[in-house]
Amino acid sequence: MDNYKLGFKVSVITIIINVVLSAIKIFAGIIGKSNAMLADGVHTLSDVLTTFVVLLGLKVSSKEADENHPYGHEKYEPIFAKLLSILLLLTGVYIGYESVKVLISGNIKTPGLIALVAALVSIVSKEAMYWYTVKTAKKIKSLALEADAWHHRSDVLSSIGTFVGVLGARMGVKVLDPIAGIVVSIFVVKVGVELYLKATRELVDEAADDETIEKIKSLISSVKGVEEIKDLKTRVFGNKIFVDIEIAVNGSISVKEGHDIAEEVHDIIENSIESVKHCMVHVEPKKTQD
Structure with missing residues (x-):
C-alpha cells in the first residue's frame, strides 16, 4: 500500500x-x-x-x-x-x-x-x-x-x-x-x-540531520575508487532529501571509470536511504603532491 x-x-x-x-x-x-x-x-x-x-x-x-x-x-x-x-x-x-x-x-x-x-x-x-x-x-x-x-x-x-x-x-x-x-x-x-x-x-531547505549525513558519508567512503569527499550538501524538501556530492577520484583513470564510480555512489545512496529522493554526484580528479 x-x-x-x-x-x-x-x-x-x-x-x-x-x-x-x-x-x-x-x-x-x-x-x-x-x-x-x-x-x-x-x-x-x-x-x-x-x-x-x-x-x-x-x-x-x-x-x-x-x-x-x-x-x-x-x-x-x-x-x-x-x-x-x-x-x-x-x-x-x-x-x-x-x-x-x-x-x-x-x-x-x-x-x-x-x-x-x-x-x-x-x-x-x-x-x-x-x-x-x-x-x-x-x-x-x-x-x-x-x-x-x-x-x-x-x-x-x-x-x-x-x-x-x-x-x-x-x-x-x-x-x-x-x-x-x-x-x-x-x-x-x-x-x-x-x-x-x-x-x-x-x-527553508534545512540540512538533513547529523545521523543521515554521517550515513551518507559512510556509504560514499565504502565505494571503491572514491579518494576523497570534497563537498557534501543536503536539503530537506518536505519529507524527502536532496543530496549534492563532490568526490575526488584518481586523476589517471578514464572518464568512463570516473563516471562508473560516480554512478555507484549515486545508486548506493538512493537505494540505501529511503528518504533520499535525488542524489547528484560531481567528480573531480584528486590533486597529487608535486
Missing part, C-alpha cells in the same frame, strides 16, 4: 471516530450541564476539519513531478502542516479563553455523571487514535499526519482536564473545572507552536 493510501485509510477512520466522539461529548455536555465537556466536544469536532486538511495535504504532496514542479510536490505538505498547527493554536487559545471566562464569571454548575463517563471514553479513544496515527505518520514520513496525531493527543489532554474538572466539581471543588481547562490550553498551544516551527524548518 503506497503512502497516500495508508494516510487516507488512517484519516478516514479517525474522521468517523471523531464525528461519533464529538456527538457523544456535546450531548453529554448539554445533558450533564458541563461547560468543560461541551468545549471538549467542540475541540473534537475541530479534529474532523484538520483531518480533512491532512487528506488534502497528502493528496497534493503525493503527486508526481511535472513541468511546473520539477522537484515534486513534497513541500506542499509542510504548508498544510502549518495550517494544522495554526488550527491547533487557535483551539488551545479558545479552550483557555472559555475557561478563563467561566472562572471570572463564577457561574460554574455541578455537572452530571454522564459528563464524567464521556470524558473517560474520550481519553481512551483519543489516546488509541494518537498512537495509530503517529505510527503511520512515522512510517510514511508525513509531517501533516504527525500534526494530526498531535491534535488527537491534545484532545487526550483536553479530556483529562475535563475529567479532573468534572470530578472536582462533583466533589464540591467547582473551580477545578475552569482551572484544568486553562492548563490544558497551555499544553495545546505548546504543541501547536512546536509543529509550526517544525513545518517552517522543512520549508
Whole structure:
C-alpha cells in the first residue's frame, strides 16, 4: 500500500471516530450541564476539519513531478502542516479563553455523571487514535499526519482536564473545572507552536540531520575508487532529501571509470536511504603532491 493510501485509510477512520466522539461529548455536555465537556466536544469536532486538511495535504504532496514542479510536490505538505498547527493554536487559545471566562464569571454548575463517563471514553479513544496515527505518520514520513496525531493527543489532554474538572466539581471543588481547562490550553498551544516551527524548518531547505549525513558519508567512503569527499550538501524538501556530492577520484583513470564510480555512489545512496529522493554526484580528479 503506497503512502497516500495508508494516510487516507488512517484519516478516514479517525474522521468517523471523531464525528461519533464529538456527538457523544456535546450531548453529554448539554445533558450533564458541563461547560468543560461541551468545549471538549467542540475541540473534537475541530479534529474532523484538520483531518480533512491532512487528506488534502497528502493528496497534493503525493503527486508526481511535472513541468511546473520539477522537484515534486513534497513541500506542499509542510504548508498544510502549518495550517494544522495554526488550527491547533487557535483551539488551545479558545479552550483557555472559555475557561478563563467561566472562572471570572463564577457561574460554574455541578455537572452530571454522564459528563464524567464521556470524558473517560474520550481519553481512551483519543489516546488509541494518537498512537495509530503517529505510527503511520512515522512510517510514511508525513509531517501533516504527525500534526494530526498531535491534535488527537491534545484532545487526550483536553479530556483529562475535563475529567479532573468534572470530578472536582462533583466533589464540591467547582473551580477545578475552569482551572484544568486553562492548563490544558497551555499544553495545546505548546504543541501547536512546536509543529509550526517544525513545518517552517522543512520549508527553508534545512540540512538533513547529523545521523543521515554521517550515513551518507559512510556509504560514499565504502565505494571503491572514491579518494576523497570534497563537498557534501543536503536539503530537506518536505519529507524527502536532496543530496549534492563532490568526490575526488584518481586523476589517471578514464572518464568512463570516473563516471562508473560516480554512478555507484549515486545508486548506493538512493537505494540505501529511503528518504533520499535525488542524489547528484560531481567528480573531480584528486590533486597529487608535486
